[in-house]
Amino acid sequence: MLIEELDSPALKVELADGVATLTMHVPSKRNALTPELYEGLARALAALQDNDACRAVLLTGGAHFCSGGDVGGLDVSGLVMRRNMQIGQQVVRTMIGGRLPVVAAVQGAAFGAGFSLAMASDFVFADANATFCAAFGRLGLTPDYGLLWSLPQRVSMGAAREILMLCDPIPATQARALGLVDVLTEAGQVLEQARERALRLAKAPPATIATTKAVLSRVPMSLDTMLAWEADTQSLLAASADFREGCAAFAERRPAVFLGR
Template sequence: MDFVDVVDSGGVRTLTLNEPKRRNALSLEMRVELRDAVRAAMDDARCRVVVLTGAGGFFCAGGDISSMSADPAAGEYRLRVLSELAEALAGGPKPVVAAVEGGAFGAGLSLVALADHVVAADDARFCASFGTIGLGTDGGLSWSLPRRIGRGRATEMIMFGEVMEAAQAQRIGLVERLTAPGTALEAAQHRAALLAARSRDALAANKAALSGAHADLTALLATEKEAQLTLLAGPDFAEGRAAFFEKRKAVFPA
């Protein structure tokens, strides 16, 4: 794999998003590789727990804006891959532990919210940054985030798109464990090893029960996809994308 590193150790499989020069932005190629790696982990008897992290001191900056376009076919495929990745993370039988350094923005936050356990550096930041470029949520965030932090707080995070510090993220339940900067992966792998020593069947049963009606996520993903395809073809995203590359604040039409 070119964009996802896979390392096994004692039943713990660590998947590392590996394009640090771009803060591990989720290009189509990375989405495909990560989806396939998560699916393989969920099906592999040697793997008992999955750890998801990012290289270079940053978890994930979100979707790769440079590869987004208004083309419906391209957008549909890109979002379908992300939906399949979300379903593999949430619906697979193995626990997923996220190790967050630096930050998790946009679709990166979606990945974090889908994890069963989140360990973050105490200087990490979190942001549902979709609205700043004129897009809605994807990756199941409007399903997973309210389940983690409650509807009111999830609505605030998604609608306002404000950056949240790690301490607040822990207080509201987005993060379970805080650790010193540079040690999130080590701490997450330690937590994952504790899970790997537990009953595989019990973990799978508990995850299935805690995730609730998985069909609801499937329906939500379809709703998100249709809305996102419309937004990708609209003027607000065109302005948001231009503003991103011009390093200015987007000015959306009234």
């Protein structure tokens, strides 16, 4: 699928230098997850997994990252709600278990399902004005889009309980202290710095990134299972052209150029 075919009014998609930038674009609702937006995210993320020109994803939203579900336009009928959940879960499943590293650049609100999207990313960059909130309990709902799995990967279980049950807004500085945010930037610099990280990831050996993400999405696991995975994976990677390039670059004291072969 062509990149142009992934672009829509609700989701802007650009691919340059190995980085696909996905910009959520529903400004009238602070990028609430309308059906058009989460269907666009699901379609784009799935298509990019099969695009060899794409090596990393940068997820952002402009003035606001994502204010959560589109409560005003929410269809709560059973079958529709379940279908919507399945599409949203596919977005998170691809972000966490797919081959591409995902960098989130958060400005403004990352509430509810928007918070879930940020936590499903491999790296979270936040502007000084960003605010995070697991707002589900305010509506009488349970956390969704994988947040009950992803949040404890970043913070202690005690902190996760407090965040999920009290539903208090968390300013960027506190989010950084808790571990919700990897890099806290000055106002107006988050997109630039997040893109620098995505560009660095795009230059890394793709198979190494993909296999690392695959196993991290399955932890915890037993030591024996982990060691068996290491033996199988390392044997395959050692036969790759990228491994030979890495060895040659090390010997020649130059940056490696990994082609994903």
